[in-house]
Amino acid sequence: MSDKAHTPTLELKNVSKRFGPVVALRRGQITLMPGSIHALVGENGAGKSTLVKIIAGLYERDSGTFTLEGKPVNFKSTAEAKAAGIAVIYQEPTLFPDLSVTENVFMGRQPTGAIGRIDKAKMRSEVIGLMERLGVDIDPDRPAEGLSIADQQIIEIAKAVSLDAKALIMDEPTAALSGVEVERLFQIARGLRDEGRALMFISHRFDEVFSLCDTVTVMRDGAYIATEETATTSESEIIRQMVGRDVSDLFPKETADIGEVVLEVEGLTSTGNFSDISFSVRSGEIVALAGLVGAGRSEVARAIFGVDGYEQGKVKVGGKNLPKGNPRSAMDAGLALVPEDRRKQGLVMDASVARNAADAIRSKLTKAGLITAKAENKSAQIWARNLEVKTASLDAVAGTLSGGNQQKVVLAKWLAAEPQILIIDEPTRGIDVGTKSEVHRRMSQLAKEGMAILMISSELPEVLGMADRVLVMREGHITAEIPRENASPETVMFAATHSADEVRREGQDK
Numbered sequence: 001m002s003d004k005a006h007t008p009t010l011e012l013k014n015v016s017k018r019f020g021p022v023v024a025l026r027r028g029q030i031t032l033m034p035g036s037i038h039a040l041v042g043e044n045g046a047g048k049s050t051l052v053k054i055i056a057g058l059y060e061r062d063s064g065t066f067t068l069e070g071k072p073v074n075f076k077s078t079a080e081a082k083a084a085g086i087a088v089i090y091q092e093p094t095l096f097p098d099l100s101v102t103e104n105v106f107m108g109r110q111p112t113g114a115i116g117r118i119d120k121a122k123m124r125s126e127v128i129g130l131m132e133r134l135g136v137d138i139d140p141d142r143p144a145e146g147l148s149i150a151d152q153q154i155i156e157i158a159k160a161v162s163l164d165a166k167a168l169i170m171d172e173p174t175a176a177l178s179g180v181e182v183e184r185l186f187q188i189a190r191g192l193r194d195e196g197r198a199l200m201f202i203s204h205r206f207d208e209v210f211s212l213c214d215t216v217t218v219m220r221d222g223a224y225i226a227t228e229e230t231a232t233t234s235e236s237e238i239i240r241q242m243v244g245r246d247v248s249d250l251f252p253k254e255t256a257d258i259g260e261v262v263l264e265v266e267g268l269t270s271t272g273n274f275s276d277i278s279f280s281v282r283s284g285e286i287v288a289l290a291g292l293v294g295a296g297r298s299e300v301a302r303a304i305f306g307v308d309g310y311e312q313g314k315v316k317v318g319g320k321n322l323p324k325g326n327p328r329s330a331m332d333a334g335l336a337l338v339p340e341d342r343r344k345q346g347l348v349m350d351a352s353v354a355r356n357a358a359d360a361i362r363s364k365l366t367k368a369g370l371i372t373a374k375a376e377n378k379s380a381q382i383w384a385r386n387l388e389v390k391t392a393s394l395d396a397v398a399g400t401l402s403g404g405n406q407q408k409v410v411l412a413k414w415l416a417a418e419p420q421i422l423i424i425d426e427p428t429r430g431i432d433v434g435t436k437s438e439v440h441r442r443m444s445q446l447a448k449e450g451m452a453i454l455m456i457s458s459e460l461p462e463v464l465g466m467a468d469r470v471l472v473m474r475e476g477h478i479t480a481e482i483p484r485e486n487a488s489p490e491t492v493m494f495a496a497t498h499s500a501d502e503v504r505r506e507g508q509d510k
């Protein structure tokens, strides 16, 4: 092997970063080797994204060393990091919506023709070549607006490849992708690895870490813990290092008394989104809405809650019709919706954690008379503690929390409201393994106390572990209703990929 293969592409050691009194990173460390994919794992708030932002040139480290192919670097801006061959892909890329795919790839460095003008044809053909190389089919002339998150990430990757980036850093890229899109991203990542590039991948999903990555570094409380080869370590070993204790019993569902029907959905139809959706949820019951990403599950949830309208059908709560497109009356009727995109739809970024956590119960809190700040803080405290929200204080601005901790604040807010009917979209997405079981425990307990829960989840173990009944959706239709005792990875996946007729026929054959 040549020397180059032994020199790390990128190496950080003993890196620290604080924000005022908050120590985000105490002892960050990672070594990326060429031709290798390296996972970075750790609980919410462990310092992963902070380390990424230092690599990206977005933050300057307070102390520690950072070398690129053996040479010390000190980036003062993202432009410097980019120029040095570092590409960072965030969960939600920030393309220019009005510009074309080609223009986005070449943003900031248009090639010029002989007379110094932008050579559009050259740019376009290079993008076509890049897309071919990555094995994807994206029109180079279309605007970035309207592209799926998965496609937007691919464009960021194309940009990195065209700049011949040495290191490609991905911070939770799969959080908003469907299974097929994840597989496509992984294929591209493997291809880039085989070209000799160094890749870093952050995810809370261990199946992804183990299927994609060669090595894995664990962080805890802002500090480096260990680096292992994925081939010789195990999920439970990594979890132990991450959490500092054994985590078992991920889905401790308790049996609840199932009562009256509280939510009824009849023939709900919204052209292009979903059609003829009918089901009911009883008090004490957890009903899962399973299926592939894009099957229309979130759209159904939004229509029930009244964020979106629908053309036909009815939603009834406790036997009474709920007016269409009116979240206020849905809330008054005892409904709550915890949206999928919690950060965008559920959080006031520049308000305090306490304010955010108490948002859904503010009317309850003020009804009692005076209150506000104190009551707000008390309720926030209880729920923040339950869900282990990692924050310097409840007065901290929500926008400064780590991604997963922001998710927890939104969950806390809705769980505190104790609605009669809780619709919860991807309850544990972006949430670390230690808190996942806590979220499940709370849901289970709330059902036991009589809450009716409709849970949308793309994670099969979560669906199978939590649901009393599984409704499976595919392409806007419900294709199967499976009671807990018959729900298995096979039955759910079959229904998620077949029509209702095919599912019925398969059932009769058995």
Ligand SMILES: Nc1ncnc2c1ncn2[C@@H]1O[C@H](COP(=O)(O)OP(=O)(O)OP(=O)(O)O)[C@@H](O)[C@H]1O
Binding pocket: 019, 022, 023, 024, 025, 042, 043, 044, 045, 046, 047, 048, 049, 050, 051, 390, 391, 392, 400, 401, 402, 403, 404, 405, 430
């Ligand atoms: N700009 C900031 N101001 C104040 N505190 C910050 C800031 N950025 C990060 N922090 C704090 O630093 C800690 C580490 O956050 P970081 O985003 O790196 O975590 P993470 O490992 O990426 O977590 P997650 O899995 O939830 O995304 C958190 O406690 C966070 O609140």
Ligand SMILES: [Mg+2]
Binding pocket: 048, 049, 050, 402, 403, 404
């Ligand atoms: Mg993060």
